[in-house]
Amino acid sequence: MxxxxxxxxxxxxxxxxxxxxxxxxxxxxxxxxxxxxLLSKMTLEEKIGQLNLPSLGDFTTGQATNSNIGKKIEQGLVGGLFNIKSVAKIKEVQRVAVEKSRLKIPLLFGMDVVHGYETTFPIPLGTSCSWDMDLIKNMAKMAAKEASADGICWTFSPMVDISRDPRWGRVAESGGEDSYLGSQISRAMVQGYQGNTLADKQTIMSCVKHFALYGAPEAGRDYNTVDMSRGRMFNDYFPPYKAAVDAGVGSIMASFNEIEGIPATGNKWLMTDILRDKWKFNGFVVTDYTGVNEMIDHGMGDLQTVSALALNAGIDMDMVGEGFLTTLKKSIDENKVSINQLDAAVRRILEAKYDLGLFDDPYKYCDEQRAKTEIFTPENRAFAQKVATESFVLLKNDNQVLPLKTTQKVALVGPLADAKENMPGTWSVATDFSKAISLKTTLSEKLGSNLLYAKGSNLDYNQEFEKRVGVFGKSINRDGKTDDVLNNEAIAIAKKSDIILFAIGESAEMSGESSSRSNIEIPQAQKDLLKKLKALNKPIVLVLFTGRPLALTEESQLADAILNVWFPGTEAGPAITEVLYGAVNPSGKLSMTFPRNVGQVPIYYSHKNTGRPLSDEKREKCEFEKFRSNYLDVCNTPLFPFGYGLSYTTFEYSSVKISTTKLSRKESLEVTVDVTNTGDFDGKEVVQLYIRDLVGSVTRPVKELKGFQKVFLKKGEVKTVKFIITEEDLKFYDFNLDFVAESGKFEVFIGTNSDTRNKILFELI
CATH class of the missing domain: 1.20.5 (Single alpha-helices involved in coiled-coils or other helix-helix interfaces)
Structure with missing residues (x-):
């Protein structure tokens, strides 16, 4: 050249x-x-109207103009709507805005497209276990394509709250416990939804939620108080939100909880000092459902006071509560809110509409042909099935019970075996449950007379509890037979079978919003049936449905194999069957630690050491030591650690090498490891790299995830996996909240999960 x-x-x-x-x-x-x-033409009332986000809910076409909200739209008192589904309905409402209001400003239309639209993917906690960012990005891209084809231009997703407490039901919507993995997922989701430009009609605006710290409520109880140090905020909980901002997310949703005594919805330090001034976020901020009004119960004042507090803090749009709509004019007249603050909020909302192309074409997302041809297509369903198979985590597989053989006679039992309405999981608001596929349906087609089925037990002994968790059309359909009759039916078919397949666990709405649990075990009705089946001395495979980590100590002892399928989405049955019969080798890895019992909670891998840590030797042997940090009645170790997941094959790690033991700033070092597929199946392995900062100006975690690669290996194949470490990977927020990398010694761990001991030493100089 x-x-x-x-x-x-x-x-x-x-x-x-x-x-x-x-x-x-x-x-x-x-x-x-x-x-x-446009701003120069707007009246004060019209400006305030842009900040108003009511929920119209479902309605019959022809009602939009005559509804109370329809009249407000005509008056320019609505900025957007959510919870409307279908092109016909959205087009009708948009027509009111752009043909009957004075300034003809189009509306935003939002929806909780949390894990797919009509083609529903696994719950987010499940997809996070794929550890595959391209897969997750493409999942969000497909969800955006479907939603945009049906009139939606804005999704309240991704939910990126870090959580280390499985009692909190909304872990089902999260990416798990780790800030590094959570940040990668956050970035991938935003990029998937928004693409390269919001001008593309197949993209939609993303709204990252819930800012901030929502995943750490006291007692694991939803909406409860959150209290933590700023060091923990910046190092552990803030990174996924920051990753979304860096990825260009268009909007952010405020959380319900308080932060340092001030609710997030009215917290200026959070919404302005951090989000706008420090992170340079230039999109708009929307409250969660009635978040402004709820500050009254927090004890922050009356509706006018809390509405002014929210706007002054940096909130731009009020979801449902209408505190802005009914009080801001008075607050401006009384100089409690400035017109400049109002104009800034209005500008940000108008800019979002401009970026989405709604001023050029208000009906951009109202193409009836797209709605007919791009939603719930065979191609979309096939991809959803693939995503589901990648999310499953094999927790146990003694004596290679799995994969199953089609020649085996199978007894399928359990309340989740034929519960298609529950397969999409929580927050599946656009799903047509009638199209979801249960495990029983697919196995019946595959096995014919080799499949025997009995429900075996109800979800729970308590009928009232079943009603509470059977909301939103997701009932388990309680059987009126007695518990003994149900049990005996399962035992009878199990005796005639070669293997028992027990579809066990939670129902879809036992996790999700307002679904906290103090007891995170399998319901007793199912546990009792498992004990009776164990007495038959037949192999037992548990197909575990759950929206959270569960305490499975007893089940892990009784079952021969456990395949955790979370809630797999509309293609549940085919996906589970593919994995059970070996068409797909499971490769999922846990993104959240499974405790031995609820008393260990919160339990997570990247904890700090104490001044009296239990030795590694005693920890591994589950031995008690007085005057050390341990329990009298249970091991310190979890039942299944973060990053854990088995395969039908086995992988061996060897020849861990480091290019230099001295890392200079602005340079990099290379760490390599040889991974060998030593089993009898082709398979994928998630190779994980962790780092420990041995000495810091503040205490540092015992281990932090800093890299991972998902690699495919044919049986017998060896691959060298390479990681690059730079000064950036070693940075953290110190006591002064400066983002620094401190000189000193570090340990690098490479292995198959967070409990790896495979380590080497290097020094940052």
Whole structure:
């Protein structure tokens, strides 16, 4: 390559770069001019109206104009709506906004597209266990394509709250306990929803939630108080939100909880000092459902006071509560809120509508042909099935009970075996439950007369409890037979079978919002049936349905194999069957620790050491030592650690090497490991890299995830997996909340889960 060619190449590159920058600059100028002009025409009431986000809910076409909200839309008193489904209905409401209101400002239409639209993927906690960011990004991309085809332009997703307490039901919507993995997922989801540009009609605006710290409520009880140090906030809980901001997320939802004594919805330090000033977020912030009004119960004042508090803190849009709509004019008249603060909020909402292309085409997302051809297609369903198989975690497989053989006669039992309405899991608001596929349906098609079925037990002995967790059309359909009759039916078919397949666990709405549990064990009705089946001395495979880590100490002893399938989505039956029969080798790894019992909670791998830690030897042997940090009645170790997951094959790690033991700043070092598939099946392995900072100016975790790679190996194949470590990987927020990497010694661990002891030492100089 000659010098003249290089010079020309550089000139062309600089020319196109400058041209692109100029185009972006011109677009931003055009947007500013447009918004400035629109703002200048708006009355005070119309400005406040843009901040109002009511829920119209489902309605019959033809009612939009005559409804109370329809009249407010005509008056310019609504900025957006959510919970409306279908192009026809959304088009009807949008027509009211752009044809009957004075300024013809289009509406935003939002929905909780949390894990898919009509094609429903596994719950987010499940998909996080795939550890596959391309898969997760494409899942969000497909969800955006379906939702946008049906009129939706805004999703309240992803939920990126870090949580280390499985009692909290909303762990089902999260990416688990780890800030590094959670940040990768957050970034992938935002990129999947929003694509390269919101101008693309197949993308939708993302709303990351819940800002902030919502996943750490006291006692694991939803909406409860959160209290933690700023060091923990910045190091453990803030990173996934920051990752979303860095990825260009268009909006953020405030959390319900308080932070340092001030509810997030009214917390200026959080919403302005951190989010806007420190992180440079330039999108808009929406409250959660009635979040402004709920500050009254927090003890922050009356509706006018808390509404002013929220706007002054940096909140832009009020979901449902209408505190802004009914009180802001008075607060402005009384100088409790400035017109500049109001204008800034309105501008951000109008900018979002501009970026989505709604001013150019208010009906951009109302293409009836797309709605007919791009939703719940065979291609989408096939992809959802693939995502589900990648999310399953094999927790136990003694004596290679799995995969099953089609020649075996199978006894399928359990209340989750034929419960298709529960397969999509919590927060599946756009799902047509009639289209979900149960495990029984698929196994019946596959096995014919080799499948015997009996429900075996109800979900729980308590009928009232079943009613509480059977909401939103997800009843388990309680059987009126006595418990003994149900048990005996299961025992009878089990005796005729070669193997027992027990579909066990929670129902879909035993986790999710307002579904906290103080007892995170399998319901007793199912536990009792498992004990009776164990007495038959037949192999037992548990297909575990759950929205959270459960305490499975007893079940792990009684069962020969446990396949955790979470709630797999609309394609549950085919996905589970594929894995059970070996068409797909399970490769999921836990993104959240499974405790031995609820008394260990919160339990997570990246904990701090105490001044009296239990030795590794005694920890591994589950031995008690007086005057050390341990329990009298249970091991310190979890039942299943973070990053854990088995395969039908086996993997061996060897030849861990490091390129240098001295890492200079601004340089990098390379760590390699040889991974061998030593079993009888092709399979995927998630190779995980952890780092420990041995000495710090503040105490540091015993281990932190800093890298992972999901690799495919044919049986007998060896691959060398490489990781690059730089100074950036060693940074943390110190006591002064400066983001620093301190010189000193570090340990690197590479292995199959967070409990690996495979370590080498290096030093940052």
């Amino acid at each position: 000659n010098f003249k060619y290089l010079t020309t190449l550089l000139f062309v590159s600089l020319f196109f770069s400058c041209t692109q920058n100029k185009e972006v600059e011109n677009l931003e100028k055009s947007k500013k001019v447009f918004i400035d002009e």
